Amino acid sequence: MRLLHTSDWHLGRSFHREGMLAHQAAFVDHLLQVVERERVDVVLVAGDVYDRALPHVDAVRLADDAFARLAASRARLVVTSGNHDSALRLGFGSRLIDAAGVHIRTDPATVGTPVLLDDEHGQVAIHALPYLDPDALREPWQLPARSHEAALGEAMRRVRADLAGRDARSVVLAHAFVAGAEPSESERDISVGGVSLVPTSTFDGIDYVALGHLHGRHTLTDHVRYSGSPLAYSFSEQAHVKGSWLVDLDAAGIAGARFVEAPVPRRLARLHGEIDALLNDPSLAAHTDDWVQVTLTDLPRPLRAMERLRTRFPHTLVIAFEPLGESGDDTPQSRVHGRSDHDIALDFVADLRGAPASATEAALLLAAHDACRDDPDADALHATQPVAEAG
Structure with a gap:
């Protein structure tokens, strides 16, 4: 049998x-x-x-x-x-x-x-x-x-x-x-x-x-x-x-x-490196029709990364970022201790985009943080009511 x-x-x-x-x-x-x-x-x-x-x-x-x-x-x-x-x-x-x-x-x-x-x-x-x-x-x-x-x-x-x-x-x-x-x-x-x-x-x-x-x-x-x-x-x-x-x-x-x-309808590829190198490396031509996962090591993070990668690898599905040269001692605790919420948000934008926020963006972030602060005129009784945990 x-x-x-x-x-x-x-x-x-x-x-x-x-x-x-x-x-x-x-x-x-x-x-x-x-x-x-x-x-x-x-x-x-x-x-x-x-x-x-x-x-x-x-x-x-x-x-x-x-x-x-x-x-x-x-x-x-x-x-x-x-x-x-x-x-x-x-x-x-x-x-x-x-x-x-x-x-x-x-x-x-x-x-x-x-x-x-x-x-x-x-x-x-x-x-x-x-x-x-x-x-x-x-x-x-x-x-x-x-x-x-x-x-x-x-x-x-x-x-x-x-x-x-x-x-x-x-x-x-x-x-x-x-x-x-x-x-x-x-x-x-x-x-x-x-x-x-x-x-x-x-x-x-x-x-x-x-x-x-x-x-x-x-x-x-x-x-x-x-x-x-x-x-x-x-x-x-x-x-x-x-x-x-x-x-x-x-x-x-x-x-x-x-x-x-079994037949392979589309191969998988995992690529790693800086975006310009990936876009110009002739040895990667074999991956043009593959489903692609990319890990970018650029510092700062490149703009429009997915859009640019898909010009060469049309089936890019996943991007991860692992910038080279970042300090292992730069812990979240060390970067936020003693700093204002606004400063932390500005640093986040700079890290994510590789460039500082514009004056207009900085003002918008400041207004957003101000809007989230405790309201000194809020009803004291209401403010002390317990808040149900989200399910």
């Missing part, structure tokens, strides 16, 4: 306000091509189909198209919900569409009930575990601790109880942060009480574990892998190679795995 392991589609997500839906649709096209070209029997999606619990209608339409096309392909489809998904919405109608070869598992109550498939070597039991929230499951499952390790440990106890009565190879899908893998900047924190890690040993004895949640591919053991997201969702993923795992099962279990790279 040949499996194609993918996860973390995050349909509907944007990249620094750039729409990604067309790129996500291109990945779905690629996935269908891999299914046919590689003669895939089962596609596994290990959670985070959507980017939010209430996905945009266009994201729902793309998911519907993807599921319908995969149902019409040679492959069966097994999907679990992730921490970004609404389990109820993603799982709606799942019992009705099982017969179409699309198996969506979002309910913790179904943990321990596998999707059963057959090949020439016998039976394969696929246990698709949805994202398991320890807070929601602690009481009904009588968990010994409030942690992801406890929730997944109980889920795997139920999986092993089911497997004990079967002569079958085993596949598990799980959406979790498993020890030994490195996160990027684009995953949502799922820690509970500061505890999010799950030990790899939780999945001991399973022939293949298809993990989701982290956006980089990882091989924790030959049997335990993350596919990562099919697209980059933060500049921290610049060096990631995106794609899916193609996994073969033989009579004894896993027979091999290889990574199938």
Whole structure:
């Protein structure tokens, strides 16, 4: 049996306000091509189909198209919900569409009930575990601790109880942060009480574990892998190679795995230096069509930096400023102690812009500060009333 392991589609997500839906649709096209070209029997999606619990209608339409096309392909489809998904919405109608070869598992109550498939070597039991929230499951499952390790440990106890009565190879899908893998900047924190890690040993004895949640591919053991997201969702993923795992099962279990790279719609680049150097360096011509994050080191800060950078790098999305030569001893406390609010504001303008405020601007700032001062004529009773904290 040949499996194609993918996860973390995050349909509907944007990249620094750039729409990604067309790129996500291109990945779905690629996935269908891999299914046919590689003669895939089962596609596994290990959670985070959507980017939010209430996905945009266009994201729902793309998911519907993807599921319908995969149902019409040679492959069966097994999907679990992730921490970004609404389990109820993603799982709606799942019992009705099982017969179409699309198996969506979002309910913790179904943990321990596998999707059963057959090949020439016998039976394969696929246990698709949805994202398991320890807070929601602690009481009904009588968990010994409030942690992801406890929730997944109980889920795997139920999986092993089911497997004990079967002569079958085993596949598990799980959406979790498993020890030994490195996160990027684009995953949502799922820690509970500061505890999010799950030990790899939780999945001991399973022939293949298809993990989701982290956006980089990882091989924790030959049997335990993350596919990562099919697209980059933060500049921290610049060096990631995106794609899916193609996994073969033989009579004894896993027979091999290889990574199938996904198309890259637009590369990521991180540039660092003074603005004039970046605009004139011929070696940076390769980044003209990339999504670009720039860190400028100019002192003073250049005017119209984004506008100027986009004349050469049209897809510049993020600018940060790290001016060279600034004193490490110039702490905020040392710069404000014993000085007026107006002087501090004037310094802020000068630092931010690299030039002092004009006389008109200085007068406007002074008037603004005067307007914010305590009014000596204010009602004394009113002034002593407690002020409610903002929610």
